[in-house]
Amino acid sequence: MTKPLSWGQLLAILVATGENLPDHRTGKNSRYTISDAMLGAFGVFFTQTPSFLARQRDMQRRKGCNNAQSLFGVTHIPSDPQIRNLLDPIAPAYLRPPFWAVLQQLAAVGVLADYRSFNGGLLCSLDGTQYFSSTQVHCAQCTVIKKETGTRYAHTALIPALVRPGKAEVLVMEPEFIMPQDGAEKQDCERNAARRWVARNASQLAQQRVTILADDLHCHQPFCELLQAQHLSFILTCKPDSHPTLYEEVALLAKIEAVAQVSDRRWTGHGYEVWTYRYVNQVPLRAGPKALAVNWCELTIISEPTGAVLYHNAWATDQQLTADTIRPVVAAGRSRWKIENENNNVLKNQGYYLEHNYGHGKQYLAAIVVMLILLAFLFHTVLQLCDEKYRRLRTALGTRKTFFDDIRALTRYHYFHGWDQLLDFMLAELELTPG
Numbered sequence: 001m002t003k004p005l006s007w008g009q010l011l012a013i014l015v016a017t018g019e020n021l022p023d024h025r026t027g028k029n030s031r032y033t034i035s036d037a038m039l040g041a042f043g044v045f046f047t048q049t050p051s052f053l054a055r056q057r058d059m060q061r062r063k064g065c066n067n068a069q070s071l072f073g074v075t076h077i078p079s080d081p082q083i084r085n086l087l088d089p090i091a092p093a094y095l096r097p098p099f100w101a102v103l104q105q106l107a108a109v110g111v112l113a114d115y116r117s118f119n120g121g122l123l124c125s126l127d128g129t130q131y132f133s134s135t136q137v138h139c140a141q142c143t144v145i146k147k148e149t150g151t152r153y154a155h156t157a158l159i160p161a162l163v164r165p166g167k168a169e170v171l172v173m174e175p176e177f178i179m180p181q182d183g184a185e186k187q188d189c190e191r192n193a194a195r196r197w198v199a200r201n202a203s204q205l206a207q208q209r210v211t212i213l214a215d216d217l218h219c220h221q222p223f224c225e226l227l228q229a230q231h232l233s234f235i236l237t238c239k240p241d242s243h244p245t246l247y248e249e250v251a252l253l254a255k256i257e258a259v260a261q262v263s264d265r266r267w268t269g270h271g272y273e274v275w276t277y278r279y280v281n282q283v284p285l286r287a288g289p290k291a292l293a294v295n296w297c298e299l300t301i302i303s304e305p306t307g308a309v310l311y312h313n314a315w316a317t318d319q320q321l322t323a324d325t326i327r328p329v330v331a332a333g334r335s336r337w338k339i340e341n342e343n344n345n346v347l348k349n350q351g352y353y354l355e356h357n358y359g360h361g362k363q364y365l366a367a368i369v370v371m372l373i374l375l376a377f378l379f380h381t382v383l384q385l386c387d388e389k390y391r392r393l394r395t396a397l398g399t400r401k402t403f404f405d406d407i408r409a410l411t412r413y414h415y416f417h418g419w420d421q422l423l424d425f426m427l428a429e430l431e432l433t434p435g
């Protein structure tokens, strides 16, 4: 039975994070704390209301109290330019702890157990998402892409998330930014970011028995060896173009009927599909005498009435493949597609206002904004999983837009002592209170 996890516990994590942010200012002119800037910006993203802080400053003037303070713990509300200046020098590493603290809380209330998969471990999907691109605006952390047509500046983050096949909610984890690294001569890339993220978090990941899911870009020997050395499992998309030796071996083994095959016939409600799994254990990931042996599998889904191929993908894994494990391993590998879309949605069109006027900054602002957006998304996910009132409201209000429109209007006109009072008010007015 899952115990509830309250907004108060989530907010306490955030407030503690704010207190640990470094203050780069030297003068005494510090009416606004770095913590206020962080909590205020978080409030903007959590309520999906770009004007949230301006409205709350208004309310403070009119009523002597405001929702930025009561809902998000902001003591004095800074303006947008002040937030920009205060947050720009903060390295994104300072915002990593709350992601882990939330996971700890989820483990404590029993929610993380629901994410355990076929082998009792957790599935962690890694996904690179470009969240900024411009030919003009740029900062010291931009990746510079030079082409004949001109120079483009971009920001990309590797966004890990815990997933479980068949579960709608993904638990986003602290990201790794693709940005210039101290002492590195070459430009940073997604492969390096994945290695850094795994190396940094290896002990916590191993403790949770994590299996890493990632796309073909990461399906190479050094990464697999890093994962094995850290006692982490993997299920990685494995394409023929980038793994010619492996596929030659599979073709040879197929000729002597050493590639196992199982098929399922599945009714979809409209017609039958045929799901054909092929798999083989211990094939070389690359050419050469020191090639790592991995296990390989593929799934092809064919429409029985038309013969059309509806889906095909293949993976390399360290999981032993048998008639019993092949289906859950493939289901785990496939669950990555979901997160790829989810992350893109969170950062691009789920209403979190990535292009909010905090802008790009000179140092880390763009990355800090992404971390706050991911935290806001994580908090909403946690409330969906752990808060009965929140869940009831979201279901009753239907679309995401309606929910956030209502939050926006209510927090503009009414003062609420806290998040619970806001939810209670909405439930009561909608006559959704039980009993």
Ligand SMILES: [Zn+2]
Pocket: 137, 138, 139, 140, 141, 142, 143, 153, 154, 155, 360, 366
């Ligand atoms: Zn930049």
